[in-house]
Amino acid sequence: MAAMPARPSVSSAVALLVLAAAALALPLAIGERPFELRMATLILLFAVMGQGWNVLGGFAGQVSIGHGLYFGLGAYTTVLLALRLDVDPWLGLVAGALVPALCAVLVGIPCFRLRGHYFVIATLVVAESVFQIFTVWEWVGSAVGLELPVKPEGLANFQFHRDKTPYYYIALAMLVVVTGALWWLRRSPLGFVLRAIRDDEDAVRGLGFSPQAYKSIAMAISGAILGVAGVFHAQYVLFVDPFSVLGLHISVLVALFAIMGGVGTLAGPILGAAVLVPLSEYARIHFSGSGRNVDLLIYGFLIMVIAVYRPDGLMGLWQRARVAAIRLTSGRKGSDHAPDVHLPARRRVARHDPRPSA
Amino acid sequence: MRGLSKAFGGLQAVRAISFDLAAGEILGIIGPNGAGKSTVFSLIAGQERPDAGDIAFEGRAIGGLRAESIARRGLVKTFQTSRPFSSMTFLENVMVGALARRVGLERARAVAMEQLVTVGLADQAHSPAAWASTGQRKRLEIARALATAPRLLLLDEPFGGVDRPSIDALIRLLAGLRSDGMTLLLIEHNLDAVHRLVDRVLAMHLGERIAEGTPQAVTADPRVVQAYLGASEPAHA
Incomplete structure (x- = not known):
């Protein structure tokens, strides 16, 4: 099926x-370099967060810039x-998923x-309000x-002090686990309806679905994933404060990584995190003392580039490269009829638009 | 429908409209722009709440219910401007309708394919819906609605913007649905198509019912000629 999320090929x-x-072997390659290990862990963490944001923002099309709330x-x-x-951290993990899920609903x-914009602003206001409350x-x-x-230290206590590799x-x-679950979700009836809501909420309602109920489910799943990421972060740094886990920058980064990687795709948030986390970390080291402003400048520049040239994110760029490669290898360079390489319908439409007559 | 009224601010969009619709019947609502036809549809489909009046379907009151509740009772509406799910294929669009029956994906796929065959779009099943022409969009939306297994289909200008051959195909399709026992209520400006398809016509003007009867009788009614056609002789679009 063309626009259905593609089944994995060989x-x-x-x-x-x-x-x-490669991911399993990476810590062996990194060896005794804590900075690189921390960066790799952060990439994975932000990728998980991006996947969580993507359930609501990508699959259901409800863009939130308040998702730092559920992480916090x-x-x-x-x-x-x-x-x-004195609750066990693994029970804390379960609670850390359930509480944000409930709050998200x-x-x-x-x-x-x-x-639209009003929803975006509302998510921001709620997250900022909770942040302010937590500061006092x-x-x-x-x-x-x-x-x-x-x-x-040990798995039972979810704490590792000397070697951070277990994290x-x-x-x-x-x-x-999260990516696998979302792969399944996208192919489920729920995933279908969420995609339809993203395209036209009123039409979905007119067919007998309650968009509110479906969006609430998406919000709960999204909040739970962010919450699990938050639990991990707390166990990793052994500390929480409003600024580090509830700050606006968390909400912005989560959305940014998913959007830049490719909204609504499974690989997008991973790609976004894999590109932007190192960029941020190295910018901090090489360009200034804290580097905070420099990485934001780079993010801003990249947003403009993506918005102008590839609104479907880095995954769109990747898909374009795949199509070009297939055209070249099949000797059909410049053809408008290159094989569809599991591109969702919207992307294929952007590629060529031979509208049939009525 | 009895005494249905709806005002938007100072504008009385619909004023005490009443009519019945028999099972298996096709009723057409005609009227000039601003007559209140679409508002009547919105009230029936639950997109607007009536200020006064009652709507009942199969003996149960549905006035003021949410749109999704009404759709689940078997009343499904198509839009004046067709709205396919643009990121999906034709087949996936119709599958969403089938999923409203609470069936699994495989069953939904089979139902969707059946409906695409019904509306003559089976060969486009795997094409992106965003590529659909106006005529295809109209048929796709009907297929999507049919996949929900409705008992009453509300069609808002199904022939709007559609070329002549596609209109003929749509008329055959809708007549076939009626033969299968489906009840249809449609708003239409194309009086030729109305004449060819519907059993009964209700004409509206400025929110009020001004005539009701056979297509021939209504389009010949002087009040309709005056209000809707703007000419002294009945004309067929």
């Missing part, structure tokens, strides 16, 4: 295997449970009454934040 399966092997809630949930009730109830709320550590109690593998496992 070449795709081989590519995935190679990629998986996940982080705070596990830390608070550990501090106040509650946020969705009023916000889904809005559309003593019970959650206010602006000072909270530290997770240091425990003996990398946990993040990798998270990304594999």
